[in-house]
Amino acid sequence: MKKDAKKSKNDRHNFGQATRMDLAKAAGFKCSHRGCLAASTCVAEKAKTGKIGSANVGCASHIYAAADDGPRPAPAGMSPEKIMHVSNGIWLCRDCGTIIDNIECKYPAEILQEMKRVREFAQELTIISPEVRTVSRFISPIAFDDIFWDHLPELNRESITRAVLAVGAKSIGDYLDSKSKQSSPLPLSFALKSIASAVQTATAVTEQSSMLDLSVAQKTYSGGSPVDFACTHLxxxxxxxxxxxxxxxxxxxxxxxxxxxxxxxxxxxxxxxxxxxxxxxxxxxxxxxxxxxxxxxxxxxxxxxxxxxxxxxxxxxxxxxxxxxxxxxxxxxxxxxxxxxxxxxxxxxxxxxxxxxxxxxxxxxxxxxxxxxxxxxxxxxxxxxxxxxxxxxxxxxxxxSKPEFDQALYDCAKVRLAQEISRACSKFFVFTPDYFNRALDESTIRQAVFNYRRPISTSYVESHERYFGPTVRVGRREIGMIVRGIWMLFDPVPRRHLY
Ligand SMILES: [Zn+2]
Structure with missing residues (x-):
């Protein structure tokens, strides 16, 4: 590929920007190589300008080569349009993109076409089927795509959906069980108090019997007791x-x-x-x-x-x-x-x-x-x-617990404060973890907003960002107010930017 890059542009039939983006989206921005499925994009801030954009570590690879001497040469008569077409591309991570070209003999066009087909179909079904979308979150990406691989050569939507739901039901069950406080196996008892009071029979049940052993529950099933009624009702x-x-x-x-x-x-x-x-x-x-x-x-x-x-x-x-x-x-x-x-x-x-x-x-x-x-x-x-x-x-x-309630109510109060100042300043407020730090109290926040709203601002201006004090120390960082275009947020402020 490197050798090709030196050749004049006319010798290569590269994908256009739009085609590359289509390939990335069709693959869900995941590498299409079976067993890899690496993520390929993330947010990235330019060090020089502070501008926030994104980074891409994936690549749109050609199935049939973009140049005459590239790996997997195009069959005779394949037009440049066909070579540059989205159907001739596959989205891969950079490693896999290099591997398929350098170890060309292991990756004939048919193998790549299969990988493309599976990844894109799996991604499509994840989006268009609500059931598959819900369940897929509980299945590892590799296990998920393997369900589709197992269905080759025919990717039948219905039977794949059934298989995904079957695997998903088990994964969700496992997930819930691991999350639930009870250690497995599940207890053979139930909280009678909740059930019984739900049907207004709480008074008939004594406190001691609030947890019932199943053997007791079974015995009382037939007797028309409150327990029986509660179970039947539930x-x-x-x-x-x-x-x-x-x-x-x-x-x-x-x-x-x-x-x-x-x-x-x-x-x-x-x-x-x-x-x-x-x-x-x-x-x-x-x-x-x-x-x-x-x-x-x-x-x-x-x-x-x-x-x-x-x-x-x-x-x-x-x-x-x-x-x-x-x-x-x-x-x-x-x-x-x-x-x-x-x-x-x-x-x-x-x-x-x-x-x-x-x-x-x-x-x-x-x-x-x-x-x-x-x-x-x-x-x-x-x-x-x-x-x-x-x-x-x-x-x-x-x-x-009480501390959990206290924290949540404290967070709510801070959200209200943020809403108040974002309305007053006509900015969108971005909630950062530091904003919720208790060290950043209301008076510090209000003072920073006051400084921002002063008619003659002495703030330091750099690349669309303005920083306002006062700041508070949180760990090793100084947290202050940053106004970035239409956004405002409380985040670490470089010392030299404070006045
Ligand atoms: Zn990969």
Missing amino acids: REKAATIVDAWARSIRSRDWKGVGWHIHYCNVKLMARNPKTGELSDSFIWVQGNGYGRHDHLSTGGKSLHLHVSYTASNVNNLDWHLKIDIEPGRFVFESSLRMFGRPLFRDIDNPYVWQDFEAYERVLRKLSEGWEPIGFVGLETGDRLDSDVVYPELFEIDLHI
């Missing part, structure tokens, strides 16, 4: 939801048998434990749902209903609901934890702001001792407009 509830999910998936391409994995809406609220009053606000968010039942009726033998990962851009409340009912096994778990810290992206969008405010209000109620409750949506899919939920609530055990 089963009906779960079955109705899973049936509704299955119906909504069936209208697309699921055949009605086996696991189904998809998005579902959930509604999270707070309830006053003394009065039963519900909070005015609720968090309306998309979670991952997955379910399975053996018969499409409430009378089926086994039934699984799982909801998880309800955290979002402006909400870190993560509800895990798990109901497994099988012969000899009854598991009911419903817990709320915090999942990292929200990113608070696009907070200027009024809808996102609305979601943020709902999150903050529910958070506050929960921190004041209200109990979390949740509703599960009855429809599935990627873009859910439907707000239909199963009318009865699920109780949720709270697993959030």
